[in-house]
Amino acid sequence: MLRTIAPGTERADSTLMTSPLFGLYVMVDWSSAAVPARGTDSIWAATLDAITGDSTVENLPTRRQAFAAVRRVLLDAPERRVLVGFDFPYGYPAGFAGALGLPEPDWRSVWRELVSTIEDDERNRNNRFDVAAWLNSRLGGGPGPFWGRPANRTDEHLSTHKRHTFPHHGLTEFREAEVRLRASRRQAFSVWQTCYAGSVGGQALVGIPVLERLITDSALAWRSEVWPFTTGFVADPTAGRGDTIVHAEVWPGAIEVDRSLHAVKDAAQVLSLCRWAAHLDASGGLGPLFAPSLPTDAAATAVAEEGWILGVV
Numbered sequence: 001m002l003r004t005i006a007p008g009t010e011r012a013d014s015t016l017m018t019s020p021l022f023g024l025y026v027m028v029d030w031s032s033a034a035v036p037a038r039g040t041d042s043i044w045a046a047t048l049d050a051i052t053g054d055s056t057v058e059n060l061p062t063r064r065q066a067f068a069a070v071r072r073v074l075l076d077a078p079e080r081r082v083l084v085g086f087d088f089p090y091g092y093p094a095g096f097a098g099a100l101g102l103p104e105p106d107w108r109s110v111w112r113e114l115v116s117t118i119e120d121d122e123r124n125r126n127n128r129f130d131v132a133a134w135l136n137s138r139l140g141g142g143p144g145p146f147w148g149r150p151a152n153r154t155d156e157h158l159s160t161h162k163r164h165t166f167p168h169h170g171l172t173e174f175r176e177a178e179v180r181l182r183a184s185r186r187q188a189f190s191v192w193q194t195c196y197a198g199s200v201g202g203q204a205l206v207g208i209p210v211l212e213r214l215i216t217d218s219a220l221a222w223r224s225e226v227w228p229f230t231t232g233f234v235a236d237p238t239a240g241r242g243d244t245i246v247h248a249e250v251w252p253g254a255i256e257v258d259r260s261l262h263a264v265k266d267a268a269q270v271l272s273l274c275r276w277a278a279h280l281d282a283s284g285g286l287g288p289l290f291a292p293s294l295p296t297d298a299a300a301t302a303v304a305e306e307g308w309i310l311g312v313v
Helices: 063-075 096-100 107-117 128-138 176-183 200-216 265-282 296-306
Strands: 024-029 043-049 055-060 082-086 224-227 245-249
Touching: 024 063, 024 265, 043 063, 043 265, 055 063, 055 265, 063 082, 063 200, 082 200, 082 265, 096 107, 107 128, 107 200, 107 296, 128 200, 176 296, 200 224, 200 245
Parallel strands: 024 082, 082 245, 224 245
Antiparallel strands: 024 043, 043 055
């Protein structure tokens, strides 16, 4: 059953695993496209079976189809430990839930808020820009912290480009994981950006509701964990169970992508992520990535609100 680890109380065991944590790896390159799409900049999902070595990659034209495809893979592996990674932010900079006045100042309140406000139909038509503008208005009016909308749309609460500075309404531009990436000269983008190149914010707005539906699905909820929100920072987020599904945020920019794996870059990225995770897992190197060394305050914030990116240390 899905559980939440209270900030600062996450398990501290970081023992190096002597056997693989997972038997199946599922990685998804997401998209916030407003129409069904295939090819570059659309949704690609890859799998890798650690036992057989078999891998697959599938191009899904809509988010509804992507949800169904991932759900099907998980249902077809009822007694296996599965690592599932989507490449968009799972959390927002600390203070977001509190600034919105949500029931609890944590990640789950934000996820439920997005589920209740995002509309995303079977043809990918969605209201992400309206929701971003509405959230901005709840934080004091005017543009920010969300920014980015098509030039042909007008909204006083959402600017076409970033016209505000951070901190904005007390919120930082980047989460701590992204701060670390940028300090190492890797160009991680902000979850507040909802349009144009690097707009992971738009992907998060339409992606988090999909994750929420996966982890609350009646057939999957009892097996599902969301690292580090429900597990804490531990070397074995499966807690030793043989059938746990662990959802973890990933980012292709954190690894070396083998472009020879597929002609489409997005497909090569998810195939590379599967191989990266499986290779580390087989050698005992994946577990430590679930337990990065963080200051106590940063770890508590990540567990409660911001989340973390697998592979960022």
